[in-house]
């Protein structure tokens with residue numbers, strides 16, 4: 001089953017009188033959506049009590065929760081490994097309380113390293129993370145490592161697919177089409193992406209139209225944007241053809257749930 005849902009809360013969610021993410025599963029269910037991504041991007045501030053309540057609501061309304069790990073994780077930086085591990089482990093603990101098992105992770109940034117050196121460090125860190133999680137008794141999880149939109153970041157489609165081989169039972173790609181379109185300066189090659197995804201039985205997707213400049217990603221737009229878009233129908237057809245355990249998260253600005261519904265409608269066509 002392919003699931004659809006937003007990252008974060010839509011302006012309509014608040015306009016409808018809701019205030020907290022605790023209310024999101026019910027609201028998303030009413031839109032016939034089935035996924036919901038919660039961001040710890042700027043920090044892990046959720047309490048275990050809140051996570052437990054969200055988990056109960058998610059189970060009640062058939063919503064599968066994923067979590068976005070903090071943006072400041074940088075697996076290329078071996079000196080910050082212990083901190084990175086702590087953020088990942090803590091994110092997974094809260095994710096489990098919410099009944100989910102997919103943690104979206106930005107692998108890292110190249111900093112002053114060469115690309116091969118940064119990639120080798122990411123591979124070393126990821127290997128240690130999966131070993132340490134196993135040692136800590138954590139097994140039911142996926143690290144969904146994301147394709148990124150700036151050239152200084154680690155994570156084009158080839159790099160991400162290669163890093164997933166560290167542990168194919170626990171690492172899957174998050175394909176962010178908006179990011180890939182930024183890297184390609186508007187020349188997103190959709191068939192190539194799906195060719196690279198053929199070995200994967202589980203894929204996580206982020207979809208939004210994103211404004212880009214010479215360094216890549218600038219800001220998220222909505223799917224109504226005419227300038228920075230790409231062929232959503234082609235992507236939805238390819239996902240339908242895969243017929244796999246895939247989840248499509250919409251990251252539009254402001255109207256991410258309404259745009260999720262729009263993506264789901266393209267998928268159903």
Ligand SMILES: [Zn+2]
Pocket residue numbers: 068104106146
């Ligand atoms: Zn991300």
